[in-house]
Amino acid sequence: MPTRPSGTGSRDPQDHPTADRGHRGVRRRLRGATVIAAVAAVAATVLAACSDDTSSGAEVTLLTHDSFTLPDSVFDAFRQQTGLTLKVVRSGDAGQLASTVSLTPGSPKADAVFGIDNTFASRPIEAKALESYRSPLAANGSADYAVPDSDDQLTAVDRGDVCLNVDDSWYSDRGLAAPQSLRDLTEPRYRDQAVLLDPATSSPGLGFLLATIGTDQRGWRDYWSKVTANGASIVSGWEIAYNQLFSAGEGKGAKPIVVSYASSPAATPGTSAILDSCFRQVEYVGILRGTRNLDGARKLVDFLLSETVQRELPDSMYVYPVQRDTPLPDGWQARAPVPRWTINLPPTYIAANREQWLQQWREAVGR
Known part of the structure; x- marks a missing residue:
């Protein structure tokens, strides 16, 4: 039997006011990259090296996922504030990073x-x-997302809640009512309309599986059996689901319901997120044991919690900042509001039950 957590849902500890700056309509949301088991060779990119000082203290190296991106001005600000050049090494997605x-x-x-x-x-x-x-800046919001009993080994930087997205224009054009809840996907009127993600190969797919488990710990397997019997498609990754099969995606596919993020509608007008279906996915920064530049790594953690970085996260990576009072870009409050309630399962609980849940999921969907 799965280990039971102390709770499955939690109220969000913060709310964000509307921003006073423009939103760039660029769809950079790649965090649905496929989770692969083998650790691939990493590719390094050195950003803005303007100093002749080559001592170990003049550079700090950040290992991150393939979708990490921030404006050059942010890296310039880090160098100006700390005297350090930031070297970025990219290596897969969240699962691959954890393995590495x-x-x-x-x-x-x-x-x-x-x-x-x-x-x-x-x-x-x-x-x-x-x-x-523990960064002195963490008390302004980041600490609210701390991993329980972790002794501050990871510091929250952003959140990107996984939930169902709906092409509202598809339904309005046909004079049909769009789904309003997770449970609606089992109804005959939404037959063959959803594209979901394999939780064994997709990070947001795993997040959505956890959302269904957190919503109904006893009935989630029956839910998946009913959803697949109702014609929901299951694909390996977010790129296929959103950009090829989703009716509002780049490929203008045939499916008006898809697993994505609460922030995705900010980049895709005419869509919305079903906010009762969200799993809170939080991204962290951590200092690696054995680092040769401990002071530089601490400065980097502080910098990622600074206003300079936090206010750039929505436009750059389509995630919500964790620091309080960080403004969101224009339009986000209307199209991509921060969910006020999310499924939030402790990392140790997820780790203890992940493989069992995946096996039970396979059985439920007939894989």
Whole structure:
């Protein structure tokens, strides 16, 4: 039997006012990258090196996922504030990052890691691959998303809640009522309209599975059986689902319901998120045990919680900032509001039950 958590849902600790700056309509949401088991070779990108000082203290290296992106002005600000050049090493997605870090405790490939989320946070913690550090800026919001009993080994930087997205224009054009809840996907009137994600190969797919488990711990397997019997498609990754099969995606597919993020409607007008179906996915930064630049890594953690970075996160990576009073871009409050309630399962609970849940999910959907 799965280990039972202390709770399955929680109120969000913050709300954000509307921003006073424009929103760039660029769809950069790649965090649905496929989770692969093998650790691939990493590709490094050195950003803005303007100093002749080549001592170890002049550079800090960040290991992160393939979708990490921030404006050059942010990296310039880091160098100006700290005197350090930031070297970015990209390596897969959240699951791959967790594996890479967990396999190299004490002999890290970088000074810090960003992008491990709460579905995999327990791996590097249990592997003793991280240093404890509590940023003085964390009290302004980040600490509200801390991993329980982790001794500050991971610091929350952003959240990107996984939930169902609906093409409202598709339904209005046909004079039909759009689904309003998770449960609606089992109804005959929504037959063959949804495209979902395999939780064994997709990070948001795993998040959505956890949303269904957190919503109904006893009946979630029956829910999945009914949804698939009602014609829901299941594909391997977010790119296929959203950009090829979703009717509001780039490929203008045939499916008006898709698993994505609460923030996705900000980039796709005419769509909305079903906010009763969201799993809170939090991304963290951590200092790698064995770093040769501990002071630089701490400065990087502080910097990622600064207003300079937090206000750039929505436009750059389509995620919500965790620091309080960080403005959202124009239009986000209307099209992509922060969910006021989400499913929130402890990382240790997820780790203890992940493989069992995946096997039960396969049985429920006939895979």
